[in-house]
Structure formats: C-alpha cells, structure tokens
Amino acid sequence: MKSLWGKIPEQIPRLSVLLVILVVLFIVVRSRLVPPDFGKYGHYRASAVDEIISQEIRYAGHEVCAECHDDVVGAKKAGYHKNVACEVCHGPAVAHTEDPGSVELRAPRARRYCPLCHEYRPSRPTGFPQIVSNSHNPMKPCITCHDPHDPKPPVTPKECHACHGAIARTKSLSHHVYVPCTRCHETPDEHKVRPRIVVASKPKTREFCGECHAKDAPSEKSIPRVDLATHGERYVCWQCHYPHLPEAR
C-alpha cells in the first residue's frame, strides 16, 4: 500500500508550489499598490474626501459683504435687486475679504453687461424686465440712468410700451391698434411705480368683449359681431382669440 503522499500525481505538488508563489506575489503587490486607506469606508480612498474639501473657496457668499458695505447692502435690500447676490456682478470676493486694501473687485460699467440678464429674449419668462438694447438709448451706459443697487426706471414711464414692448409691437399690427390699453386694463398710477405689487387688471367675462362685439352692442358698425349666446358659449373669448392680435390664426 502506497502512502497518501505517493498517491498524488507528481505534477500536483509542483504546480501547488507555483500557485503558492503566485498567491503570495499577488498579495505583496496588491498591498504595495492599493493605498492603505482604500476601502476604509467604502470602495474608495477615504483621504480623497479630505483632499476634495481642501479646494480653495473663491465666492464668499452674500452675508459677508454687509460687514463693511452695509450702506450699499441696505440700499439694495429695498430694491428689485434684493435677491441678486453682490458677487453676481462684482465677481468672486474671498480674495477681497481677506485683503480689502490690495484686492479690488470688478464693477462692470460697460453697456454690454446688464443685457446679459435684461436683453429681450423670447425664451425668458414673461414678466421679467427686458429691453431691446438696440433701441433703448443706444450708446448710453446703463448706469447713467439706472442705479444698479436700486434699479428702477429713472422717470416714471408714461406709456405702457416702455415696459410692455412685445405686446405693443404685436398690437400695432392688429385691428385693435386704436384700442387704448386702458380700455381693457385698469391701471392704477401705483402700477407704474410698483409694477409687481400693484398689478393692472384684466377682463374677466365674455360680456366685457361683448361691449363691442355683441350683436346689440352700441359700437361702430364695422366692428365684427357675434351672438354671445351661441358663439363658443363654454369658453371665454381669449381662449381662442388673442386680444392683442385677434386676427391671428
């Protein structure tokens, strides 16, 4: 009877030695190559997080400015730019807060800066104040008329189209061109000063349009008439007809 050792084929012990060497080599190489803190909390280097948070901070945040510039910050608080952080226009401020004497911040005075936000762009939400800079006092820097810390129109606008330009241009092409805005919208004088807080009214009922367009309305004969009782009775007029360009299809 052969011993157990003798029963094992010759190639097995030889290959096992090779296998053990390979395994040891793998363990040694792996322990050398993998950083010691890899896998401490998960499948990553734990010290990487500390490296990432050591990145330099450049934007100081809106609270810091008031410590020295409380007058400007105070003026800004009451105006339309109250939610626009100082660093939007003046740039990253950490360097300036650390050494106010030698690091000065930029103050964009050129005319091309303000239109970044306020140029008329059809994709912008309605109601956001916009201008067409080509026709809005060309060549004049914005800051000659508007204080950027408390921006408001330098003079109270007299005409609606000063702010509602897109609507005014549309209406000028329509049959409603000679209908004054105030025929349909009640505009308190306060609206011109505080447009967001005191808003102009809008017509609410079908009968309002009927004052001109109903069958028996006491208006000029050339105005198109509809029978309010049968014409689209489940809708209000402006669901189908855009009042500023009623002939549009």
Add this chain to the structure above:
Amino acid sequence: MMESLKDKSKNSVARRNFIKKLTFFCTSLLIPSFVNSREKSEKAKKWVLTNGYSPAEHYWGMGVAINKCIGCGRCVDACKRENNVPREPFFFKTWVERYRIFKDSETIVDSPNGAINGFEYPRVEKKAIIRSFFVPKLCNQCNNPPCVQVCPVGATFKAEDGVVLVDSNYCIGCGYCIQACPYGARYLHPVTQTADKCTFCYHRITNKMIPACVEVCPTQARIFGEIKKKASPLVRFMRMNKIGILKPSLNTEPKVYYANLDMEVK
C-alpha cells in the same frame, strides 16, 4: 449486477454529503465580507472630516425652477471661476440649454459655449415657436450612479451624504465614466487628464456654504438643500412644485429635481 448498483447508491450518498459540506464551507467564506461591510457602514456613520463635517448627517439635493431661469449664464461663469474649470468651450460642470419647440413640433436644443455669455437670437425666427425656455443642467448626483459602477479603480464614488465625487489623484483617465453618464455631465480635464464633474461644490457645502451656482443665480432658479430634513428650502420647493427628474426610465434616481419640466427635456 447487484454489486454495481449498491456501489452506485453508496456513491450518490457520498456525493450528496460532499455537496452539502461544500455549500456550507463556501457560505462560511462569505461571512467575513458580510460582517466587514456592516462594520464599514457603522464606521462611516461616525466619520468626521478634517473640517468637522460629518457626511452621514446630511443628504444633499438641488432643485431647478425652469420657469425662473433667464438664461443669463451667471451660474456657468461662477462655476468655472469657483472650481478652476478651463475657460474654453466643452469643459463644463454646469451649463444652460435653450429649448426652442416649433409649431411643427421640431425641437432645437443648443447651448453655445455653455451659455457662459448668454444667448444670441436670430433677428427673425424662420418658423413659428410654440414654446421656448432655458434648462440649467449639471451632474444629477444619482442615487444609483452608472459612472460609479463602471469605474475600474474605485476613483469615483458616492459619499455618505449622497454626493458623487471624483478622486482625481486615483483616477486613471480611462473615460469609462464619461461614456457611462447618461446626462453627459462629465468631461476629461485637459490638464490633469482625469475625469471631472460637478461636486455640488463639495468644498463649500462641507463648510456651511451653498454651491457657487446657487449663490449667484439672480432669479433663484436654483435651490439647494437637504432632502431628508424638514427645515430645508429644497423640501419646501418639492412640496410647492410639480417635480420631474431627467431620464427617469434609467432608474438612476437623480437628486437634481426640476420644477415645470417640459416633456421635450431629456
């Protein structure tokens, strides 16, 4: 004949025993790794960074109100300044897209230079537009991030507070994660040749500040905050708005929430 049958049955019992023991043995091999991973997550809960911030106590997200974005590109500019992103085009941690949806339902999406200088418009649009709006984009900080799954070396990972980070000293620049990101939020940094992306300004939020893009947004189109705490501007934002996420079918579970998301936005 009988003998051989007996042998067979004997053999089969031995084989069954062998398989049983093998299964027990293999399962017992898994115990250390199971215990280890539980231990790790316990340890991670107590983890405090060098600046005193403990990641496990937070869970960050961002809200974007599409109807408030004016496409001024101040967020893109601030992001590049704060994070030292190369100024030339094609390298963005955040960018703003313009959507123009025409009446024939053709949709044009563009983002010239990431909108860092705003947008130019044709004097006359060649077709009538039915809807148009801006969509700020950034890394969605997925809860189930495909970029982390594909990283061959463990250089990108989800931190305890849910933010997906890149270890630029460990990244080998293979670009797998850039391919894997369904939102195109990653780029290869031209100088370091490593993957880079939005980190929610991790160096700021761990120091009780908000990300630079949120800081400078003039219309508050971006809201940043905790997802799981009650006193959080983001939770209020999610309560007050109809919320959508990008590519929900991919199950990446993004943590950037869009209010008033149009169906054309992908």
